Amino acid sequence: MSNNQESQVLTGKVAFVQGGSRGIGAAIAKRLASNGAAVTLTYISSPERALQVVKDIEAAGGRALAIKADSADADAIKSAIGEAVTKFGRLDILVNNAGVLAIAPLADFSLEDFDRTLAINVRSVFVATQEAARHMGAGGRIINIGSTNADRMPFAGGGPYAMSKSALVGLTRGLARDLGPRGITINNVQPGPVDTDMNPATGDFADTLIAMMPIGRYGKDEEIAGFVAYLAGPEAAYITGASLTIDGGFAA
Numbered sequence: 228m229s230n231n232q233e234s235q236v237l238t239g240k241v242a243f244v245q246g247g248s249r250g251i252g253a254a255i256a257k258r259l260a261s262n263g264a265a266v267t268l269t270y271i272s273s274p275e276r277a278l279q280v281v282k283d284i285e286a287a288g289g290r291a292l293a294i295k296a297d298s299a300d301a302d303a304i305k306s307a308i309g310e311a312v313t314k315f316g317r318l319d320i321l322v323n324n325a326g327v328l329a330i331a332p333l334a335d336f337s338l339e340d341f342d343r344t345l346a347i348n349v350r351s352v353f354v355a356t357q358e359a360a361r362h363m364g365a366g367g368r369i370i371n372i373g374s375t376n377a378d379r380m381p382f383a384g385g386g387p388y389a390m391s392k393s394a395l396v397g398l399t400r401g402l403a404r405d406l407g408p409r410g411i412t413i414n415n416v417q418p419g420p421v422d423t424d425m426n427p428a429t430g431d432f433a434d435t436l437i438a439m440m441p442i443g444r445y446g447k448d449e450e451i452a453g454f455v456a457y458l459a460g461p462e463a464a465y466i467t468g469a470s471l472t473i474d475g476g477f478a479a
Contacts, residue, residue: 363409371415373470
């Protein structure tokens with residue numbers, strides 16, 4: 228948690244972060260909690276990390292819950308959201324952060340990887356949004372974590388990933404029409420390269436990406452979390468259906 232005193236604009240709110248055990252998801256969960264929200268986060272393969280995020284939030288005076296749920300399993304997503312609502316009594320904020328990245332030459336890209344990419348990067352967003360919206364009232368916030376690769380995929384082998392993130396652009400626009408009359412906003416955040424375990428900011432691959440970026444560095448997970456926290460807060464009430472890029476100029 229940040230040592231700085233965060234604004235408590237989310238006090239009384241309850242957030243659900245799909246894929247919140249590490250990297251950007253963990254940073255988002257901690258930031259929303261530091262802004263006053265009670266947070267439920269899901270994980271699939273990192274129970275120790277998920278529990279550490281909960282401990283960090285609780286140590287800073289917040290409330291948190293970690294639930295194991297495979298984002299490829301629609302029933303697991305629905306069950307986790309139901310458990311979160313039972314635990315905290317309501318749901319105000321949904322962050323769809325779970326995602327997978329499969330890269331392979333076209334000739335070698337398996338249908339299994341293609342289907343899993345769609346299941347987690349697109350289908351789980353729809354399932355979680357549909358279920359969470361049943362529990363949300365006016366002022367609800369839904370934030371999808373897309374990718375700058377929806378606009379720019381500069382290397383071979385990433386077509387299905389780019390497609391999955393482009394799908395979120397259209398899904399977010401369309402669902403804004405469904406949710407707007409209920410006072411619920413939905414937006415799509417498109418990060419560029421961010422320094423995480425899965426995509427470290429050092430090495431040959433990172434050097435290639437950094438060379439494409441005007442700012443000349445990878446992003447920090449806290450920077451993405453701060454942007455998400457703004458969209459989750461009261462000042463962003465007039466933003467919906469938008470895909471908002473935070474990528475150091477990668478797609479410029």
